[in-house]
Amino acid sequence: MGKVIRIGTRESQLAVWQATKVQQLLLQNNFPSELVFIKSEGDIDLQTPLYEMGVQGIFTKSLDIALLHNKIDIAVHSMKDVPTQMAKGIVQAAVLERASYKDLLVYKGQWSMVNGEWTMPDKNELNIATSSTRRKAQWLNKFPLHQIHNLRGNVNTRLIKLQEENWDAAIFAAAGLERINLRPQNSIELDWMLPAPAQGAIMVVCREADDFCLDACNNFNHTDTAICTKIERDFLRQLLGGCSTPISALTTVKDNELIFKGNILSVDGKEKVTVEKTVFINESNDLGKIAATWLLQNGGQKIADRIRNGTK
Structure with missing residues (x-):
């Protein structure tokens, strides 16, 4: 038997489902694996509102530490929980095909x-x-x-x-x-509510130099989902960089085009700025950054500044 890939996961039913899905995909490509359960700070403190905990990375930090300390080989996350700036030494290994984003x-x-x-x-x-x-x-x-x-x-x-x-x-x-x-x-x-960037997608991460796990996970990377979620996360990062903010984004594929919708709201919901853009897939590299820049220049900057300063 070859190397057994250690899959790090939180202990919730949903997290285990996601990790087991990755385990099945690995097995389909002849890579044996086992689950390793790790608690996150977000699972332990269930009283404090997420926006008061510095939510960015709250569900991924413990798994990142285990990964960097070589206690696990890959980690499985709900992609919307992953910080847009990942920990040094950790990279995206695969994105699974997106489920419902709603x-x-x-x-x-x-x-x-x-x-x-x-x-x-x-x-x-x-x-x-x-x-x-x-x-x-x-x-x-x-x-x-x-x-x-x-x-x-x-x-x-x-x-x-x-x-x-x-x-x-x-x-x-x-x-x-x-x-x-x-x-x-x-x-x-809620068809009218724009989702969090990368909502509905699952991300697998590994150590940057781990070519074995990168190759193993590449077998089930879903290209369209990876493209769409990258655009959404680029949009988020260009605006504020964290998932604890009222920023939404969705990219969909239709024929040979990408349709992007995004918005930013004040925390109290009283102000809202939206952006929509459509491009051909081969022109998508900077779509998230372009959309964010347009939004900031057309009323979003004022909202973003107030969010950074902790005001409504």
Whole structure:
């Protein structure tokens, strides 16, 4: 038997699902592997809102350390959790084909369609739970009278807490619930909400000099997803560089073209600047940076500066 690749993963059901998916892909290409479980700071502290924890890298730091200390050979992450500037010595080895990029509203009580929107007709001020500043800002931009509540933990924990608390709904990533068969029937895809950069994609990383793992993972790298997520992460990095900010981005492929949509909002959702661009795939190298530069020059700079200064 050849080298057994050690796959580092967090212990949540979703993280294990993702790592097991990578394990299966490796095996299909005749690379044996084993899972190594590692706790992250984001899994241990479930009370502090992510935006107060310096969220960038909160779910990846422990795995990065294990990788650099040669305790594991590769690590598997939800790509939206990976900092745009990865730790020195760690590189992207593969991106899996993207699942749903959409956000999902899981609701309680009697909701119905009113004026083209799903809502509770007898309530003007709904209580919506999420720990994401991006989701919070986009929701308040559309529904300024609603109240937002902090909701932390893995998807299982968050679903349970939604039922226990006096909230009307909570927002989840559709891919996370669907991958482990936990999407409730009482859920609505938020087609109007732009996702986090790289949402729905899974990234595999390894040590920069590990040619064996780089070659092994290259067998299942999905080119279109890798291109689209790179553009989205370039956009994020050019603006602020962290996933704890109300910045959204989505790149899709249609025929031979890439369609990019992005936005930045103030934390309270009162201000919003959007950008849309379409280019041919062979012209995509700097699309994320170009879109970010345009956005900053057309009203986004003021919002970005206030976010950096910790103001709304």
